[in-house]
Amino acid sequence: MTRTDRYTAAGMALGVAVDALVGDPRKGHPVAVFGTRAAALEERIYADSRTRGVLFTALCVGAVTGIGVVAERLTRHRPVARTAVTAAATWAVLGGTTLGREGAHMAASLESGDLPAARVRLPHLCGRDPSRLDAPELARATVESIAENTSDAVVAPLFWGAVAGVPGLLGYRAVNTLDAMVGHRSARHERFGWASARLDDAANLVPARLTGLLAAALAPVAGGSPRRALAALRRDGHRHPSPNSGRCEAAFAGALGVRLGGVNDYGGRLEERPELGDGPRPAVPDIRRAVRLARAVSFAAAALAVAARMTMRCRNREKNTSPDIR
Structure with a gap:
């Protein structure tokens, strides 16, 4: 292990702590800024073709990942700066605290019987039309969104941070943001968004399964059974149209x-999704249970990511070319 890895690990831990304390900023979030720039680029180079979509994805992800590479090079011999840069990047890409708060707001609205407020809140969590959803369907949408986004907003960025440091953190968030912007199937993005969607699938392949395993192991936090959660993960995880979301949702179910x-x-x-799990439909109290489970999974993933970075062996290139930080 290099001392650089230690400072990267310390920065990731600090970034997780900052996210837990303050969550996302209401204005000027770095991810929102990236989304604005990406949307402007899309308008300039859009064409109904996969080739243009590949170019769009490569430019966006390459630029953000390149910023991460430059940041790491500039702080290679500056431990305080490396810790600070990694902390800022980690905080910027995580969304676990805000996810939990949105779930709690939804639960509070439904517990008070305020369906209009709950319907207004749902778009903060997912893209479904809430106008005709009743309380059970709003609860289902919320639980499913919490399960999926625990991977997308927490486990996956931490996984890539452990693997590749700041470039991994920023690069993953760029990939996931592009998928949300253009990766969905629509007349405009069927071809143009293909590359972003496929890259997001690849980037989440391991994190989604790790999320499922952590959710199963931590099921008692939500009053559940690890054995039952693991059985649902094994039986139903592959049935979802997404190669990754089903693993998270089945384990949470x-x-x-x-x-x-x-x-x-x-x-x-309209999209008909297969049934995951074998219990009753989610009720309003299940939202707060899902939030507790998501938080437990998030902190476990953070501990694993920091530990992995702390124990990482020297990369050959760094070992051969970089002196230890003194």
Whole structure:
């Protein structure tokens, strides 16, 4: 292990702590700034072709990852700066605290019987049309979103931070943001968004399965059974249209003892999702249980990521070319 790895690990731990304390900023979030720039680039180079989509994805992800590479090079021999840069990057890409807060807000609205407020809140969590959803369907949408986004917003960025430091943190968030912007199937993005969607699938392949395993192991936090959660993960995780989301949702369904899946309305575009888990449909109290489980998974993932970085062996290039930080 190099001392550089130690400072990267310390920065990741600090970034997790900052996110836990303050969450996302209300204005000027770095991810939102990236999204604005990416949208402007899309308008300039868009064409209904996979080739243009590949170019768009490469430019966006390459630019952000390049910034991470430069940041690491500039702080290679500056431990305080390396810790600070890694902490800032980690905080910028994590969304676990905000995810938990949105889940808690949704639970509070439904517990008070305020369906209009809950419907207004749902777009903060997912892209479904909330206008005709009742309390059970709003609860299902919330639980499913919490399960999926625990991987996307917490486990996956921490995984790539452990693997590749600041470039991994920033690069993953760029990939995931592009998938949210253009990776969905629509007339405009069917071809153009293909590269972003496939790259996001690849980037989440390991993190989604890690999320599922952590959710199963930590099921008692939500009053569930690890054995039942693992059984649901094994039996149902592959049934989802997404190669990754189903692993997270199935594990959460088993851990909570509920049954997820059904017909989802995305602004008039209906999608029928397979059932995951074998319990009753989620009820309003299950939202707070899902939030507790998501937080436990998030902190476990953070501990694993920091530990992995702390124990990482020297990369050959750094070992051969970089003196130890004194």
